[in-house]
Amino acid sequence: MHQRTPEITIVGGGLVGLSVALGLLFSGRRVRVLDGADCDARASQGNFGLIWGQGKGANFAPYAHWTMDALAAWPGFAQQLQELSGIDVALDQSGGYEFFTDPSEMDAFKAELEQQAAHLGGRAIYEMLYGDDLRSQLKGIGPDVVGASFSPGDGHVNPLRFLRALRCSVQAMGGRVTLGATVAAIRPQLGGGFALALADGEVAFTEQVIVCAGLGAATLARDLGFITQVRPQLGELLITEKLGDRLPFLSSTIRQVDEGGVQIGGTKANAGLDDRETLPIMSKLAHHAVTVFPALADVRVVRAWGALRVMSPDGYPVYAKSGPNPGAFLVTCHSGVTLAPLHASVLAKWILNTSATPDLEAFDECRFALSHAA
């Protein structure tokens, strides 16, 4: 049966790829998503599900604005997903904490929050809570915690349900999602369009291609003439047995999933593609958890694991259009959850270059060329 060439093929069916697909489907385009294999590095299966704003873009104003726009768009987006997929992603945006045991670290972060607030001209809201003030507000915080920052717009979703809701929504909007279709190479065709060579030997053709392949973007981006190089960053996590009662807070390093287990994470290390959990970090994470909330001491860890974040050279998103190959795009970021609502709306306009196209110049990859030149 002859199938019409999809207008747009998205390489990568994780949170970023599916969000971008959804946005293009809302704009009435024909979209196909090619997802990799079960054993590929899959950042979308190893994250915390955080929707986090505090401190973001302290050194990069466009990112500060972009993040705050995303936070504001989340409730509507969650509603859309529920309507399309029937899945409730358990969105909770009642605010989040960062806890500190070192006063100088707390001061340094406060300075970042002030910078972020300055960029946002009053949009940012945060609070610094110290010592006993914090402990009277939040029962159970440990005595070694010197303080915390709090931002009321921060929150989280159930990351695995969110992934499933995205996939179901894409399918409900008529998008095709193919699993186990790892793309090995992308070849621009004379006269326009692209040939995607799949790992199993098949070749697929498309008019436009968007690379949202996370760590898999390395060679694919090069095929299309992009200069961005992403690298993996290891984050380790612990997950505990389920608890019937709820932790009284959400933190970027300690969060309770809706089923009841507590996730503890937030470390950063360069280990190449090795995502194995390490004993010193496991113990460090446990120590952090029982320091922040001593009642966790007899709660058992049932699993530890590592996941690889997708980091651009400066850690900020990359939204790039290929100069030599019009119709090819690169989308990469490590905050695929937070930014999802914008990927599923505003970004589509940028891809389609409509009249309402946002200015995302700041996120273009030419910023890396400039720093190379400098």
Add this chain to the structure above:
Amino acid sequence: MAEVDLIIIGAGPAGMSAAAVAARDGLQVLMLDEQPQPGGQIYRNVAQNRSKRGFLGQAYAAGADLVDALDHPHITLLTGATVWRLDKGPQVTWSRGGKSRTTSAAHVLIATGAQERPVPFPGWTLPGAMPAGAAQILMKTAGMLPEDAVLAGSGPLLYLIAAQMIDAGSPPQALIETQTYRQMLGALPHLPRALFGLPTLLKGLSLIAKIRKAAVPRYTAASGFHATTTESGNILFSFRANGRDQSLTCGLLLTHQGVIPGTHITRAAGIAHHWNAAQGVFQPQYDLWGATDQPGLHVAGDGAGIGGAEAAAAAGELAALNILCQSGRLSSDTRNQRAARARAALFRARAIRPLLDAAYPPPTDILAPSDNTIVCRCEEVSAGAIRQAIREGAQGHRQIKTSLRCGMGPCQGRMCDATLRGLLSADAPPDRPIAPPRARSPIKPIALGELAALSHPQEEPA
């Protein structure tokens, strides 16, 4: 600098045999076993049962010799010690009395043994349904005998337990076996080889004779297991056999479909594993001495590959001889000479395996159970939900785990990995291999405070 010469994880027949051989030739051995007494599962509590519970039989009682041999100045046996992580070095992380610590060794022998193959069917989670091996553990450790029990499944352990129950005065109400006449016929080509293990073969026949003599009702070619609870709390067990639907009421439903290697620690340690098609299990890869592809890590016993207690003891001895050689205590010639006896014993002990594997395979309705069967006991995920996830595109353990939470409970997949594989391969195209599921530390749950204390020992919580 290693703290000890050899750490042996598991004090079952493989571990105990290895310890004695290693210690005799001067290695300092640390043995770690999570149970309160040495013996593993097959010789569970054997030293405590010396003058009692004779119904357990002679073969069981003989295990006491292995326990006695642990009384040696070079052997430190710590019971109640749970190993939960294995690092390169090698280095073992273990928990005892609520405290974790790490110990480095020149060599580690992993002899953690097997577990019962999960036997899922509608109702298998109900009070009153237990693995047959669990009832045997209660006989060995607490002098408790099944009251009004039915034995169902297949495999030689069913015959052994039935015989032990008969000798103890608590015969089973019925013995319901799933193997078909065709399967038994198909096993006959393996009989010549099995004759190398003639004593074991004869032992098995004598167990069957005892069961016949006790006039225990037997059913064969049984399928379609189904259990519900009656008003009084008994089990109503229905099945199909002899071309008809049958049902029995019993106090205890004891099921068994063979044993499978426990591979959490070997997988988490990064040792390569392969699929053993004859036995339908994943097992670690190792050479004829039990050495693996990870430096300093060795395996022996049922945790390496199912072979039974005598095979385990022989394999333990071979591993220890090889470790002695690698430690510079024996030349390879001496090692080879001294290994001759154990090699022959291993061959004889393994000789009966192909016959048993062919005669008593797990039936397809256990490997890939009906939709209304709970597969993941911890998270209460049904076979139907898993089949749906596979239809929606889930292609491996990991995707099913992340979409359904199957395998995310405290047992870490011990009760559901095998069934998950059965469901995946029932629907998978034959050319797509299914990889062993990934295992990570901690391979048993560990309290946050205990884990924290590893890096901050002075701040142990009260």
Add this chain to the structure above:
Amino acid sequence: MNVASRFRTLPETGDRVQFTLDGALATAPAGVTVAAALLAHSGAWTRRTAQGAPRTAYCMMGVCFDCLVEVDGTPNTQACMTLLREGMSVRRQTGLRDLNGGHCGRG
């Protein structure tokens, strides 16, 4: 539901140990695990899952985690891996454990 034990215990000589089960006094032979003591005591459920399903100890060797009970205030303790001691307080669990010991019964 009061369900009689599904096992009979051999009359062997030896000490007996006293413990409490959900606050009520019970005894068992010395040296047995909590799981064995519970199975000898009764055939009823000793745990209810998050969805309310009744369970008892299953594998008796530490791999299935169905024998979880609260022992001396510590929830989610494997009864088959815990030796019964004089004066031990054992409580059956319904649903998930709470942060500060105990269990709220919520699933």
